[in-house]
Amino acid sequence: MGEHALLVELADAGAAEALHAELLRRRAAGALPGVREIVPAARTVLLDGVAEPARLAAELPGWEPRPGHARVGEVVEVPVRYDGPDLAEVAARWGVSPREAVRIHSSAEFRVAFCGFAPGFGYLTGLGARYEVPRRATPRTAVPAGSVALAGPYTGVYPRSSPGGWQLIGTTDAVLWDTGREPAALLSPGTRVRFVPAPRTGAGR
């Protein structure tokens, strides 16, 4: 991809995650010099700012990434008030009651597959394929910061108010992105996440 980048396409999301993990392992071990950016996505990993792209491209097929994830860190718990305007519609698509939809969503363990769209916005996977939902036909012009939302196979949390077409199922007070904090992003590729139901009332938001 261009002069300084390689876009590695994998068979599926799991293989992309495994290659991403392998790249991070190699970088941590000092065995991946001359790569500025490692950007995982749905089925690809982008390597940008690569000093010697031809050489790395020749080496990559010889790697055998261990299946597995980028990080086995602490689980980040995100408290959620399941009060989103699209909760009932999502529950109907799943063929369950809203209450059951909350149980399903809050009992899954998620993982940040990749980030994008806005700083600190993670695409989280963890729900089964039968829980995929489409984007809204008409995007909202303003989705409030902290909205917990679903689209396709992903759950995401809006770090700041922005237009958006995802189905809103809840709200969190967790701060997803704060450049005054180290690290600025609460969620980065590989982070494990659980959504924990929080009381609807008394949050004062």
Add this chain to the structure above:
Amino acid sequence: MNDRAVAVVGAGALTTVQDLGRPGFAHLGVPRSGALDPAAARLVNRLVGNAEDAAVLETTVTGCALRPRSAVTVAVGGAPCPVRADGRPLPWGTAVRVPAGALLEVGPAVRGLRSYVAFGGGIAVEPVLGSRSTDLLSGLGPAPLAEGAVLPLGAAAAVRGSVDAPPWPGPPDELVLRVRLGPRDDWFTSAAREALTTRAYLVSSASNRIGLRLDGPALERARPGELPSEGMVLGAVQVPPDGRPVVFLADHPTTGGYPVVAVVREADLGAAAQAVPGTRVRFVTSR
């Protein structure tokens, strides 16, 4: 009063603080940002004796007006434009001394779009993730200049600039962008791939720091469906559903779901950032 700062008297159409950007955070969704014409930003910094990566101002079309609170060395480069201090003409493209309290006017671009204004010591706003650049896609870094804002300056180097009067090639009448096809050129018909490198495009007035938008032949897809989101690079020629290519500039999103038919060489993007709407654009393939 002898504080090192400049007050903004006229913000112009869009004037932002830019350095060489904040690469290294694309995996968190953070655009690289930075000066759109980095060669110009580096050169005005060298003229005033700054490190090349010091923060400068990037104007858009109309220039800006500033009042330094203490005497300061200034260089204006990039898009050629008239420069005045208290109404008196000053040379463009070289270091000049502006007295404390003088009105420094950076005039409208005569050619090109974006002029760069370096101050000795650099603009010293608080960095965000290692950079002082304004990122208009995600809102990181300082807000675009507004009338009445005051920008702090760093301490000026004791040494003079290492260049006096460099050659400044003006923006070309026709923009030639060298590209490498791929990674998703196979998503387009062979006719579309041929059109990209044989037909002329025109720079659209909808262009901005995120991308150079082009009018011209729509590139037809060879396959339907959606591409799963994937990482994007500077210079990516992304093709949205209307078929009109967009060349990604510094504030581009880090991932995207429209196919990238080709990638422009980084060395050609400074000229792309100076191309006024209506400029003719040709893509040529290169290795």
